[in-house]
Amino acid sequence: MAALSGKLTRKLVENLGPGRHGDGNGLYLVVDASGARRWIVRVVVKGQKNKAGAPLRTDFGLGGADIVSLNQARDRALEYRRMAKQGLNPRFNARQDIPTFEEVAQQVHIDRMPTWKNVKHGQQWINTLRDYAFPKIGRMPVDSVGQPEVLMCLSPIWTDKHETAKRLAQRIKTVLDVARSKGLRSGENPVTAIKELGALPKVKAKPKHHGAMRWQDVPAFFADLSTRNAMAAKALMFTSLTGSRTGEVLGMRWAEIDEGARLWTCPADRMKTGEDHRVPLTDAMLEIIEPLRAMQSDYVFEGQKRHRPLSNMSMLMLLRRMEVEGVTVHGFRSTFRDWASEVANAPREVAEMSLAHKVGSNVERAYARSDRLERRRALMERWSQFVTMSEGTVIHLANSGGTS
Structure with missing residues (x-):
């Protein structure tokens, strides 16, 4: 030999x-x-x-x-x-030395790190497997994982945590597909077989609604916020004016703001769409953030630690301290969308683009080169003026049927 x-x-x-x-x-x-x-x-x-x-x-x-x-x-x-x-x-x-399901999963996680949208997304991917798959099949040789073993992971959470279960199924499937491509197992992927056989019950998806404030109530709420000095209050004021998501606002850095162009460009890695998003800045928005430059922080809305942003829960906790019930931070996006439709009569594509929603089919978006920035700027200017108006003017507007 x-x-x-x-x-x-x-x-x-x-x-x-x-x-x-x-x-x-x-x-x-x-x-x-x-x-x-x-x-x-x-x-x-x-x-x-x-x-x-x-x-x-x-x-x-x-x-x-x-x-x-x-x-x-x-x-x-x-x-x-x-x-x-x-x-x-x-x-x-032959005595085959087959790696365990967990070993292959950890390797897949490492190999795909450069492709994750962000660090948090990558950690969520492996955490789902850690919590629901590894305790049951983690130590099994990857070529021994079949339909019974996959069902053992999915069945306990299939109805109670359906969205989590669907993500878990997809991640188990990915690990087993990779194992097969490496010659570590053969045959059909058991996740695919379970789906085709209808082995798990159908679950009717429940729409998830974020509690939203009535647009008529926003000016009074904003006036209350403006009397508070907490950084969370400043962040929530800015969030309600821009209609942005929590992570987009709290991760905002000064380098993303073009004061001359009155523009904030949120980078793709913080956007749900995975694309840069330009947000026109109004006078009211600039009045909130400009005084914060004096802190000389990397982040616009600095948290308790130097050069670190506010926590994701800071604005929600502020709402709770203000005893504003049934309302979430994300809900202000719906509030803006209702106002844009009922009061501003804004074109659908302008209102949707203001919220960084994708509009139209892939083909339509390929031909639509404009992000309607100037039309969105005019809409956001009207929204800022409405939010900062006096309570008496709001009551008059509401009584007149919501038009101005």
């Missing part, structure tokens, strides 16, 4: 391009066009013939190169060749 050495090196294993690269003695590194790398060994089983009567020459997968090192691949290849020389078919006699 040959010694445990060959043509390949660890550096070559990491950098070789697509193709089949021989190490010698039947061991090959196969690099797919996608960049995926796996080991195979080709052996001739002594005394056994194929259907054509020729010596039985067979390729066996030894696992992915990201899991099985070069030396481990050589060890396994040597074991396969020894069995073949003795007339034993490795397919039925």
Whole structure:
């Protein structure tokens, strides 16, 4: 038998391009066009013939190169060749060292880190598996996970936490698909089979509504906020004027603001759409944030720690302290949308774009090059004027049927 050495090196294993690269003695590194790398060994089983009567020459997968090192691949290849020389078919006699479901999942998480929308999204991906899959199937060899094991993870939360269960199913499917691509399992993905067989009950999705304040009540609420000095109050005032999401506002840095152009550009990594979003700044918005420059912080709305933003719960907790019941921070987006429709009579695409919603089909968006910035600026100016108006004017507006 040959010694445990060959043509390949660890550096070559990491950098070789697509193709089949021989190490010698039947061991090959196969690099797919996608960049995926796996080991195979080709052996001739002594005394056994194929259907054509020729010596039985067979390729066996030894696992992915990201899991099985070069030396481990050589060890396994040597074991396969020894069995073949003795007339034993490795397919039925090899001791396979298959990684666990958790090991493969952790590797998938690491491999996909550069593709996550943000760090939080990547952590949520692995946390779902950690909480609901690893306790039940984490230690199982990944090739042993079938429909019963997947159902064992999904069934307890399928109706009570349906959205979480759907995300869990998709993430288990991804791990098993990756395992199959690395030669660690075969056959149909059990998650796909469960779905096609209807093995889990149908769950009617319940629409999730964020509690919204009536647009008629916003000016009085805003006037109350303006008497408070807390940073959370400043952030909530700005949020209610812009119609932005909590994470977009709290993550805002001074570098994102163009005071000359009266524009705030929220970067793609904080946007739900994954695209930059331009927000026109009105006088009322600038009056809130300009005094905060004196703090010389990286963030516009600095929290308790220096150069760190407010916590995600700060504005909601302020609402609770103000005893504003049944209203969420996110709900101010709905409030703005109602006002834009009922009072401003704004075109749908302008109102939706003001909230950073995608409008139209993919084809329509491909041809729509404009984000309607100037029309949105005019709409946001009217909204700011309404929010900051006196209570008496609001009552008159409401009594007149909501038009002005």
